[in-house]
Amino acid sequence: MNRYLIVDTAFGYGAVAFSAEPFKLVATRLPASDLDELCRPFDEAYWRIDSNHPTALKIAAALVRYFNGESIEIPWPVMDLSRFTPSQQAVYRIVAKIPYGETASYGQVARLAGLPRAARFVGTTMANNAYPVLIPCHRVIKSDGSPGLFGGGEPLKARMLALENAF
Missing domain, CATH: 1.10.10.10 (Winged helix-like DNA-binding domain superfamily/Winged helix DNA-binding domain)
Incomplete structure (x- = not known):
């Protein structure tokens, strides 16, 4: 089942979309000010919010760091x-x-x-x-x-x- 995690960055709300078993990063979504608009495509496709997956949380933390002005590493092993x-x-x-x-x-x-x-x-x-x-x-x-x-x-x-x- 596909899941997503909302990421609260300095530029607005973004998202990390993934499949959990085995973990694969499906997409990242750029920050937007409208949380409903950000979530709508996921909700319409019946994706589930998952705010606890450790790998997704690491990617979310990297996005937060990026929008705080830091360079980040690309998580190649989990990108398909x-x-x-x-x-x-x-x-x-x-x-x-x-x-x-x-x-x-x-x-x-x-x-x-x-x-x-x-x-x-x-x-x-x-x-x-x-x-x-x-x-x-x-x-x-x-x-x-x-x-x-x-x-x-x-x-x-x-x-x-x-x-x-x-x-």
Whole structure:
């Protein structure tokens, strides 16, 4: 059964979505101010709130630390990338290597992932990122230095980059 944990961060409420047995991180959700809106997709899919799973609590604590201005480690062993194509996985792994406080353009990520001229593909892959913050899609910007689109909205992206002193 799928479960989720609400995370109260300095930027608002986020979530850690997971399957419990064996533990697999399904998704993270960016902070929002509306708790009902954050929970609605989980509730409509009959997911259960679980505020006690130790691994989920560790990931939640990492998200809290991130939104308090700290760099965090990516929990690769519990993230299931198998649902993504090899090209998407390559993009996610490159984006995960963008250091805290730095950015890369969509084109740079495409080249580093071995997908030259696939900047739009990188953008689409980032738009479908199930693990925002952990796979820091907010660090991917347009080639002109502007922030570009973001699932949590451009103001949140700019705020996260400012938190990291990257923008």
